[in-house]
Amino acid sequence: MALYDRFCNQEFARLERQLDRYFISLRMECPYQLPYEATFYQALFGPLTDHVMELFLAAGYRRNGNSLYTMRCASCSSCIPIRLHPAEFRMNRNQRRVMKKNADLSVHFNSVQMNEENLLLCERFLRERYPQRSNTALGYYSGFFLNHIVTSLELHYRLDGRLLGNGIIDIGENWMNAVYFYFDPDQAGRSLGSFNILTMVDFCRQKGIDYLYLGYYIPGVSAMDYKARFYPHYLRLDNTWRRFDRP
Incomplete structure (x- = not known):
């Protein structure tokens, strides 16, 4: 590495x-x-x-x-940029519970689409979690998710056909980039953010992808710091990726 x-x-x-x-x-x-x-x-x-x-x-x-x-x-x-090396990752007890809790969900890859279903769920999520006036689902899709510089996909999580969560990812031959994840606020007990990361890790292992970038780890910001519960992980500090193992 x-x-x-x-x-x-x-x-x-x-x-x-x-x-x-x-x-x-x-x-x-x-x-x-x-x-x-x-x-x-x-x-x-x-x-x-x-x-x-x-x-x-x-x-x-x-x-x-x-x-x-x-x-x-x-x-x-x-x-602080954070990444995982999927081949090294090992689930802890809580993450195994998350996998079991969400075993009833179907998971599918889709193209990034600014359709009614996605916009409605994204809008609900933003209103609940980030209710600033400038945050809108339309703005997130048109200005953030959609692009023409890399290959991007959506990772849909459904229960009996109903969309509960959606992960926006960029993907290359040897890397995956987690761009954003939004979910049904009523389903917070499922820990869908963690389940999304576990799903991406599993896909990367299947496809031989070595590097999974999770965005920023921000100590003290709960919406971001949960990423550091995945071990081993790597943080980019002083222009160097440093490995951190489970305490």
Whole structure:
């Protein structure tokens, strides 16, 4: 793994020098409600090759619509990129319970679609969890999920045909990127966010995908810090992916 990351860092350094002039710093209120101004360092892109996207993910970048970005906040460094190596992952007792609790769900991959069913569920989720006026399902799909730079899919979780959860993912030959997950707020007891990660891990194992990027781990933010309960995991700290094993 260290050799892979070294090669990625070297290649990305060359790529970054070529593309740096296209990036801008965008300042705004912290989207995770931390008491600091957030700075997104981002650029718009056209279609990317699988390998270029792999290099950006390995460098800790995230996707938002047709933009790639990383956080460069002046007063905060709480957003820590996190990834799993699916072949290494081992479930704990709670995660086995989550698998058993959701054994009645059907799981299917779909193209990313801004249809009525998805919009209604996403809107319910946003109103319950993130009720800011600017957060709308239409805005999330048109400005965040849909894109033309990488291959993206939806991972649907259904009970007797009814949509309970939807994971937006980007996928390449040797990587998977978890973009977003929303679910029926009435089904919170199912721990669908954890079940979504467990499902992605299983798919990556079946397809021989080595790297599963989970976005940001943000200590103290409950909507994000549950990701660190999956062991072993890797955090990108000081430009290096560091392994963390179960305590």
